[in-house]
Amino acid sequence: MIIRECREDDLVTLERHLPSGRTRIHEARFHRQQQGSSTFLTAWIDDVPVGHGEIRWGGCAAVEVRERFPGCPELNGLAVWPPERQSSGIGTAVIGAAESIAVRRGNRHLGLGVDDHNVRAAALYLRLGYEETGCRYLDRYHYVDDQGVRHDVADPCRFLIKPLGDSRDGVVEHGLE
Template sequence: MPSPGRTRRHAARFDRQEQGLSTFLTAWADDVPVGTAQVLWQGCAAPEVQARFPGCPELNGLRIWPPELRSRGIGTALIRAAEERVRAAGHPLIGLGVDDDNGRAAALYLRIGYRETGCRYLDRYAYLDDDGVRHEAVDPARFLVKELAGCAPGPM
């Protein structure tokens, strides 16, 4: 039986994409999905980020599974696919949030051209666990941006 939490999460992502608010990306190995990410076209929801980077699309929800497939270029390929879609839509910047306790992800983002902005915020979100129970979470995070080649530079 499918998890109510996962099913609802994917339904919400599908709804956002159908409304033109996001683009959902999936990485495949043969016919098996091994990673996902999405571009949120309206940007990061945090007011601190919106104030500094209005209109900057956000790469969000990058996940690779199973964990043993990490560090094989799948995440980088999803990031590049997101960047290309944002560039093609005429946006000069793409941004992403990284939790303070996710040093491995931060190192990847910095290595492929994202830069620190000094913009810190609390990433607030809710999720449903596998039993359908709602949980609230707050993670300290920082917002990184990358200027996209072929587009005019954005604000810093």
């Protein structure tokens, strides 16, 4: 497996294997990477995309999370597909790659949000060292259906944070470096 930053010529392949339709989510993530506000990681096996995750360097899109943990980047949009590929270590590898990049860029923490209903993903993150912060928020996003109708969604989530490298001094709200 190879994990690397998304390239412009990956977008057609990503869309073919994980169609986002009119939402154009891969394009949006690539665009943010081009602007420098994120790193869009993609995982590949035999030239087929099998997963992705976006490190948003400015932190969580929810302002209440950003204000509580300023300076903490967020790993967003983590997914492995097709479902038969899940539970074989790809998600763990993408998370590991994101953590390495975050450390290289001088970050001491990485955060991620997990949906209240996503028990299995939460268990994985806790196992990998992400810690409860008690911070709850609504993850707001939208998708555009095949008829071009925009749907706004707000999923109740909680924010987890992992201290990276040797920064085991816990999470200091308003004081993340």
